[in-house]
Amino acid sequence: MTLGEALWHGQAHMPTTARTRLTIAGGDGAYVTTDDGRRLLDATAGLWHTNVGHGRERIARAAYDQMCRLETYHCFGRFANEPALRLADRLSALGPVDGAKVMLTSGGSDSVDLACKLALRHAQLSGDTTRTVLVSRDRAYHGLHGLGTSIAGLPYNRDGYGSPSLVPDTARIPTNDLDGARAQIERIGPERIAAIVAEPVIGTGGVHGPAEGYLEGLQALAHDIGALFVADEVITGFGRTGHWFASDRWGLQPDVITLAKGLTSGYAPLGAVLVAPRVADRFFADTPDTPMFRHGLTYSGHATACAVAEANLDILAEEELVARAAAAEDVLTKVLDPLRDHPLVAEVRSGAGFLAGVALRADVDGAAVAADVTDEGVILRAIHENTLQICPPFVVTDDEVDHIATTIRTALDRRVT
Structure with a gap:
């Protein structure tokens, strides 16, 4: 039996998951590291939860x-x-x-x-x-x-x-x-x-x-x-x-x-x-x-x-991270705003906290786009209504927030014919 063959993932189509599994081995701040050594910006804070970032020795x-x-x-x-x-x-x-x-x-x-x-x-x-x-x-x-x-x-x-x-x-x-x-x-x-x-x-x-x-x-x-x-x-x-x-x-x-x-x-x-x-x-x-x-x-x-x-x-x-999240909300809204005009984007939803959703057109494969963005070093996932979920840890820098938006745009631009 290969490692993890017995694990049944939550909310997963298991034949697909078995072929595409991404194993996270470590984490520090706003980043995680895979078992093959890739360093990825965790733009989803895990499942919406890693507010203070990964690897806190104090905790x-x-x-x-x-x-x-x-x-x-x-x-x-x-x-x-x-x-x-x-x-x-x-x-x-x-x-x-x-x-x-x-x-x-x-x-x-x-x-x-x-x-x-x-x-x-x-x-x-x-x-x-x-x-x-x-x-x-x-x-x-x-x-x-x-x-x-x-x-x-x-x-x-x-x-x-x-x-x-x-x-x-x-x-x-x-x-x-x-x-x-x-x-x-x-x-x-x-x-x-x-x-x-x-x-x-x-x-x-x-x-x-x-x-x-x-x-x-x-x-x-x-x-x-x-x-x-x-x-x-x-x-x-x-x-x-x-x-x-x-x-x-x-x-x-x-x-x-x-x-x-x-x-x-x-x-x-x-x-x-x-x-x-x-x-x-x-x-x-x-x-x-x-x-x-x-x-x-x-x-x-x-x-x-x-x-x-x-x-x-x-x-x-x-560390006044709640105030940091309030300030980062405005940064996130600003850097995502240009995506509203992208031909593959149906709607950008932001401005209600340090989280956002980029809803793609129905004919765009949102899961594939999320996978492309992840391959480029920024973890995203597609949720309901073909929406890319963005919900970073509070410890990200403004430049890292901008990098999330830039990486999404790059992945979408590649799909424009």
């Missing part, structure tokens, strides 16, 4: 020190560990919702499933027994666990399982169209909706920022009909929009916020869910009939992962 030492002391201990029942307690308090203080309680998970898909499950439980405990529908948006991506797959606004992620949705009672509303959202909610029945779940900036669905007033209006709409508003900040949390949270940038006060990725910059698998007092308080009230939320994960509150998150948050704060 590695935090993990080592914590493992030597205690690798982890679970947070079920009365048990806890100190890193989990510290991190929960820190996230509650840092987050955009005053007095939030924090549940820790193993990643973004876990966080989304927890949030959806909590919204359904909240409705039942509130006596709203008809509220069983979870609403998300067209193009939305919310991970690939059961509930996240079911609420996805990407139909191909829901197809092939024998029913329209793995979990029943899910529905989609239009993106960036409040009137259309209201009309769809009326068709569903407002009294049936437990939560509206929304990424502030749609990521995998093609990098779509919010229309002016849309997120605020969607939050108000959720509350008007008695539903929870869940902000999926798995991608946007921890600086990607030039604020610690996208909810801060757009003045939101969600009932539930899902987090992961930038929480550890990918140095350990960890996610979190911030829960506003109006939802959490009933589970903390010291009364005989206080309910339990029967949910938990073996590795939720993993001590080493939490220590890694603390070190990552320290770096973000001390």
Whole structure:
């Protein structure tokens, strides 16, 4: 058996992957190195997550020190560990919702499933027994666990399982169209909706920022009909929009916020869910009939992962990398702007954070273009709507941001006949 023959990749056509596998062996700053020695600019920050860059010894030492002391201990029942307690308090203080309680998970898909499950439980405990529908948006991506797959606004992620949705009672509303959202909610029945779940900036669905007033209006709409508003900040949390949270940038006060990725910059698998007092308080009230939320994960509150998150948050704060992301957003928008006129480009989507999407014409092979750009030394991938994803680590220089755009243009120019 050759090396890696047994590995089944996520979201991959395996016959193709087996022929084209790219093995990453190392990383430093905004770059990674392949097993055959090529040095590549990581213009995707892994899967949207390597905010502080690769190869941070400080984070590695935090993990080592914590493992030597205690690798982890679970947070079920009365048990806890100190890193989990510290991190929960820190996230509650840092987050955009005053007095939030924090549940820790193993990643973004876990966080989304927890949030959806909590919204359904909240409705039942509130006596709203008809509220069983979870609403998300067209193009939305919310991970690939059961509930996240079911609420996805990407139909191909829901197809092939024998029913329209793995979990029943899910529905989609239009993106960036409040009137259309209201009309769809009326068709569903407002009294049936437990939560509206929304990424502030749609990521995998093609990098779509919010229309002016849309997120605020969607939050108000959720509350008007008695539903929870869940902000999926798995991608946007921890600086990607030039604020610690996208909810801060757009003045939101969600009932539930899902987090992961930038929480550890990918140095350990960890996610979190911030829960506003109006939802959490009933589970903390010291009364005989206080309910339990029967949910938990073996590795939720993993001590080493939490220590890694603390070190990552320290770096973000001390090096002022959130402000750096805000400044880099303008640079990225400027260098991509000329691509709007390229004959192979349908649309450039930027200006909603330090991330962007270059949507190619439908007759252009976006995956092949991404491969060409990667061969030229800049890692890209094609996502929904034939879009090239750009989401660099915050530590890139302005020249490196410009190099990303230049390399894309060069690859596209070669295809113009």
